[in-house]
Amino acid sequence: MSVDAIHKQLRQFLSCLKPGTLERPLLIAVSGGSDSLALLHAMADIQSDTSLKIQAATIDHSLRTEARAEAEFVHVISDRLNVPHHILTLDWKVGDKKTQASARLHRYRLLAQHAHDIGASIILTGHTFNDQMETCLLRARGGSGWWGLSGMRDIGMVPVWPEGEGLGLARPLLDMSRERLRDFLIERGISWIDDPSNENPAYERVRIRRYLTNEPHVVQEVERMQFELSERRTSIGLHLREWLQSHATWLPGGAIRMDTEACFDLPDAFLERLLMFLLPCVAGRQVTPRRERLHRLFDKFRQDDEKKMATLGGCLIDWSGADFFIVPEINSQDLMPDEITSGVWGGRVSITSQSGESVRIAAWGERKKPEHIDADRIPPLYLRRFLPVQLDDEGEVQSVPHLEHSSLISVQDLSENRMLSWLHPESQFFRG
Missing domain, CATH: 3.30.465 (Uridine Diphospho-n-acetylenolpyruvylglucosamine Reductase; domain 3)
Incomplete structure (x- = not known):
């Protein structure tokens, strides 16, 4: 494909992001493969004549001896493009199962944490049309319902929680084939790395990739199904x-x-x-x-x-x-005091200590009601047991941030925004 075509597509994508997103860094996940390298180079081109601030990150999964050298390869390329780049190393724990699924989960956790660190609100990946077709067929073989068969979103949520809180995951090349992206790289004389695992038939995705390559009529059927179901997903989400x-x-x-x-x-x-x-x-x-x-x-x-x-x-x-x-529901861990300065408590409430000093937070449970709060402002037990409260040194309720204004602690519930984000219709502006 022409260089201008990928630039046009990415500029169109950028124009559809919500206000304020482009004022913050855009984090690009780059593996060194053709898809993410095409995204990196094209975004670097756009950055050169705009006010965009892009950064890149590569995950060293520590699964292959070549992984570090491949990450360094991306670092050199990013440096030439004047794009800040970080190598994020996956630290496997003893007993961890080193599967592709667990590596994916850890990868997104590292990317989400890094996005927060640099002040980004969105992570860009190089997923392609080929990835979409493979994902749909994989989900079909796994017995997925129709929602799963509607495929990956152009713009969705980072699939880890609470690490992904406040972050979006964008796939601006989801309607482009891998072959077209490689043509873009070849046209510019750019080489890429082929991960040997992408040719290993031990992985089901590789077997499905080969199957789709040999059965183009199946690709057409999967594409039609995925598009119709994504339209249905959008409609139901809005409803x-x-x-x-x-x-x-x-x-x-x-x-x-x-x-x-x-x-x-x-x-x-x-x-x-x-x-x-x-x-x-x-x-x-x-x-x-x-x-x-x-x-x-x-x-x-x-x-x-x-x-x-x-x-x-x-x-x-x-x-x-x-x-x-x-x-x-609350469990024993919720009832135990947790020292918090700033972070997500219980996966559903963002808590910030305004003084910068840690505060002791736990679920209210059946602890006594604080006397300084009027009784008529206190919800019944089943609607307050799960609320986070600040405890004093004796473990008694010192304050209930949800029920009283406090200059010491601020709280923000995350459940509503997370739910609405899950139901938000994905962008359809790549659909011809």
């Missing part, structure tokens, strides 16, 4: 966002109250997707519950049982009255 605005209220600490009748008026597929995302957001967890466990919850919904309560995914779910509550 659920609007539904939440009309029928839900977010409560202090990340809990949510919804209209019970309105919940059960939703089609099962919509309610299932709503709960699939709500539960980890309320619980502050990284992963969604398994579909089979969610289906068992739906069976309980349909039973004529007086006890209309259940626990799932770190949440207590109560649909016994006019209000449908989902609140975080």
Whole structure:
């Protein structure tokens, strides 16, 4: 493809980012392969005549002896392009399973932490059309539902939590083939590194890649399926966002109250997707519950049982009255004091000590109510047990940041924004 074509596509992508994003550094994840190197070079071109500030990072997975040299290769290229570059080394712990899946998880954690360190709000990757097709077929073989088969988003969330809080993951080349990107590099006389694992048939993705290469008609079928399902995902995501605005209220600490009748008026597929995302957001967890466990919850919904309560995914779910509550469960770790200066507590509340000194934070649990807070401002036990409180040296509640203004501690609930981000329609501006 021509040099101008990739530049045009990337400029179009940049123009669609939310205001303020381009005022901060853009972090590009670069492996040394053709896809990410094409992204790096093209973005460096654009940076040269704009006010963009791009940085690059390469992960040394410590899985192959050549990995460090490959990371150094990217460092040299970045230096020539006047792009700040960091090598992030994955530190495997004793007993860790060194699989591609765990390496991916650790990779995004390192990238997310580095993005926070440099003040970036978005991470760019070189995923291509080929990666999209492979991912869809991999998910199909793994029994994924239609939402998974809708593929990767052009712009989505970093798939780690809470490390990915406040960060976006962008794939601006998702509609371009790997072959076209390599043509771009060849046209400029740029070489790249071929990871030998990309040719190892022991990995299912490699086998699927070869299969798709030999069966172009399958690629067309997968592309059609992925596009139609991504359109459906966008439509349902917008519907659920609007539904939440009309029928839900977010409560202090990340809990949510919804209209019970309105919940059960939703089609099962919509309610299932709503709960699939709500539960980890309320619980502050990284992963969604398994579909089979969610289906068992739906069976309980349909039973004529007086006890209309259940626990799932770190949440207590109560649909016994006019209000449908989902609140975080607390465990022994939540009840133990944690020294915090600034960070995410419980996966759902951002806590900052204004003085810069650490404060002792724990879940309220069944600790006594502080006398300085009026009784009529204190929620019932099931709506306060999970709230973070500041403890004194004796372990008593000193303050409840959610219920009182404090110049010492600020809190921000993360559940609502995380939920809305999950449902946000992906960009479709690459779709011809």
